[in-house]
Amino acid sequence: MVSIRLDKVTKRFGKVVAVNNVSLEIEDGKLYVLLGPSGGGKTTTLYLIAGIYKPTSGRIYFNEKDVTDLTPAERNVGLVFQNYALYPHMKVYDNIAFPLRLRKEPKSKIDSKVHEVAKFLRIENLLDRYPHQLSGGQQQRVALARALVKEPSVLLLDEPLSNLDALLRVYIRAELKRMQQDLGITSVYVTHDQSEALAIADKIVVINKGIIQQEGTPEQIYENPRNVFVATFIGNPPMNIVKGTVLEDGTIETTGSRLTPPPAVLEKIKRLKLKNILMAFRPENAVVSEHPMEGRFSPMGDLFEVEPLGRDAVVTVTVGEFVIKVVMPTREAMQLRIGSKVHVNIDPSTIKYFDPNTELNLEYIEA
């Protein structure tokens, strides 16, 4: 049972700062997802935990034991690479047995362990095949088996699903989550796919530009993003952002409509002396209609496009300079006429307010 702690870890490659002063605590037995755009530093962070990269500064601890200067093998981590990195010249059995053979374990023990993990991942019938004879999903399982067979203290997964086709991805995602829970193994999972992260994570760590943007449960990340980056990265489509002007009377005006923010927000606006404010809301927290609705904040715009996605449709409305996407039932959406004037009726209680200068969510600013 292992918890991981990164203490002010920085990694530079020449002039590029890939990971910038990151401190992070990963709880024992939990599945943490490092989420962010490519080049954001999430894979580098994973490799730092694995020991493939050595931090430029900062320390890494496993259970309060400093492992910063230990090799990957000494840290006893299992790592599944995006490209699986199977040994192409070895049969599946030998691929899985490789780490055990290096530990010079007795043959009978190796054999039983390989069969055990193969059975667990349902690849027993593939043991005497070569990697190139397997499908992508099977190769992925072999890579996972090879990582798990040495009973690692930490399981690290680098975009393990990104080479699978979309349908398979959804299945294996659920299996991975189940497997991780059954084994209770501390896991770190890197992905750029926010829906994958929301689906499997115990905790999500959003990383961009080498800095942790937000850390929290999927609900916290989704419901209450800490800054504009997280708000516009998570969700499909992500949050809509509308810029507003704070008026003398404490209301916010945007594209001809007015909104009275909750007292707590207003107080913070006053304390921070904000003239402008960014408002963000989720596409599913608004409805597009021909007439404004009671109890809603309803700026007016032009209906640009309706994309039916089965039960729901994505409705795109241009409101002044802003492009707003709303998710609503297809049946209602199809009643609307493209190009007509419509109202975007936003549930005011779901609106999040951001400081336009720091792009921070006002709720996260200590008042």
Next chain:
Amino acid sequence: MMPETTDVETINRRRMNLALGIVVLIASIPILVTYFILMASSFANQMITGSMVGQLTFTLKNWILFFEGKLTVASAAVYSTWDILRYIFNTFIVAFGVMLVTTALATMAGYACSRMKFKGRKFLIQLLILLHAFPGVSLIIAVYALYIFSKGPIPSQWWTLYAFIYVIVARAALEIPMDIWIMKGFFDKVPWEVEWSALIDGASRIKVWKDIILPLVKPGIAAVAIFSFIAGWGALIYVLVFLPPTEKTLATYIAGLLAGGSLEVVHLPVVAAAGTLYLLPTLIFFSFVRRYMLQTSLSGIKG
């Protein structure tokens, strides 16, 4: 009836292959014909030329003459059978020597150029191509001077051995730059992740290189082995310059037959037999390593 339609993007494979085959065949005719004449002549009573096809008979006489060390039917033996066998053996020594030295060094240096960070790496890699472009002959004076200097402290009874080692190393040195380049290309294709994977599994750097990386670059090693074997097998000038006059290889033996007016004296089918023998190992060796050259197995690694 509608004519059969084909996809615009798809080239008709069969017709394409047929066309390619015909082009390759036509282009190879001069080479194939010359090799055929050479090999057939070694089993004929006289050199095969167009006008005498009717008078040809099959004979093993040329091969017997060759191994007896005779150059013409009538004359006495110029070389002994023992000499001929020794020349063949010498050729193998030089060829395998060059092959081993080149393959070993190019494999290790190629790995370093592909994987390791060191100062001047980029410059060195560019220099390799330049080095390859230098003709070996232009270096011969310097290489010879070095030979004379380095031979000094060595007792004279070891000079023949030293000459062999020197030829092998000098000839290998000419091959190595290009082969490092080839090996670097093969190492470059092996993803880092495979190496990391093995390191995480607990293997040492050496073990990773030996058990994981080398098997993946087998085709490269095979290619380099072939090229350097052929280079050593056909080495002429360096062998001529450094080996004592009593030691020949097949290349210098044949060259000797053709040089200095002896061409008019020798029975040409005997030279054809020598030439055929000179060709054989390359063909055999090639057919051995060919299957490694074609075996590119980097699957199981997606990316």
